[in-house]
Amino acid sequence: MIAISVRNLTKSYGRSIAVDSVNLHIKKGELYGFLGRNGAGKSTFINMLTGIIQPTTGEISLLESKNTNTILKRIGVLPDYTTFYESMTALQHLSYFSSLQGARKSKLECLTVLEKVGLIPHVAVKVGKYSFGMKKKLGIAQAIINEPDLLILDEPTSGVDAESAIHIQRLLLDLNKNGTTIFMTSHNLDEVEKICTRLAIMKDGLIVNEGTLNELKKKYTESLEVSMAVSKRPPSQLLMAVASITGPTDAIESVLNFKATNDEMIQRVVRLLVNNEIGVHRISVNQPDLEDIFLKG
Incomplete structure (x- = not known):
């Protein structure tokens, strides 16, 4: 109805x-x-x-x-x-x-x-x-x-x-x-x-x-700012492999910062790290909130 x-x-x-x-x-x-x-x-x-x-x-x-x-x-x-x-x-x-x-x-x-x-x-x-x-x-x-x-x-x-x-x-x-x-x-x-x-x-x-709010967030998200806490700093060769997926990647101690265009990209990074015996403890994704969407509208 x-x-x-x-x-x-x-x-x-x-x-x-x-x-x-x-x-x-x-x-x-x-x-x-x-x-x-x-x-x-x-x-x-x-x-x-x-x-x-x-x-x-x-x-x-x-x-x-x-x-x-x-x-x-x-x-x-x-x-x-x-x-x-x-x-x-x-x-x-x-x-x-x-x-x-x-x-x-x-x-x-x-x-x-x-x-x-x-x-x-x-x-x-x-x-x-x-x-x-x-x-x-x-x-x-x-x-x-x-x-x-x-x-x-x-x-x-x-x-x-x-x-x-x-x-x-x-x-x-x-x-x-x-x-x-x-x-x-x-x-x-x-x-x-x-x-x-x-x-x-x-x-x-x-x-x-x-x-829906999620639909509007997806519409206004050109790239997700991702912060990923890992068990240890990945070696240089592995960081290069991560960068081949995400583009420029910053590694500060045991935290990786990069931009992703979709959830699949984040999943690929997680699989890569885990397959190389580096644990992923926490993932923070910065998405636009309703205020951002309202102002852009």
Whole structure:
């Protein structure tokens, strides 16, 4: 099942194009990260997904339905802005918003969700007294109160402290493990690298990179920087044999440093050393991280 499918999705404002002919397909059960600098078009993209704004051209299908209104009960949304009623408590908010979707939740069910996001100590406090981070937690609670099949989150951990961010990340992993498809934007690259199964990077309204983290790393890896700790320094003749495989090789005491273009090259060096009675104790490979990929994108 495809949870989110967009075809040639475009949003323009006069001559300015915010989202430019985007094609994206996200399978049910994915925890999908959507990255991009400020102004890249991420929020515009999400606002089209959720029906807040209409695309200029293109098609959107959510949970295999092109009519968003028919599946609202199955979708939870945390927009980049969330407005609450300052005179109401968190408990009152959840009861009210769940009823708007035709599924009024009991007090116990609302309390259970508030516990998941860490708001139980403030459950009776009016939202007007909440901090930005507490309002973000309430926004997530509002998004998940009706147990959606698809969760669309715009910056779910921005503005919260480190401990709360970890708590929210664990909550998203638990929801995903139990079958919820999650589509989320984030400026926290470590967060995306830690929890997302697949990701896309948007730049100037275009998807410039898309895939699993390993797929993107392979795409951006011209050569791997390898450091190999061995049982003893190889003799000169053996170092020359290693260099014939890898190119220039530095040997500092019992550590070999070289560049490899693929994993097979590393395996050939290991076999060569072992066949010449030199043990390999440790191999460190320096690959690009998500920050490198994001900046190059």
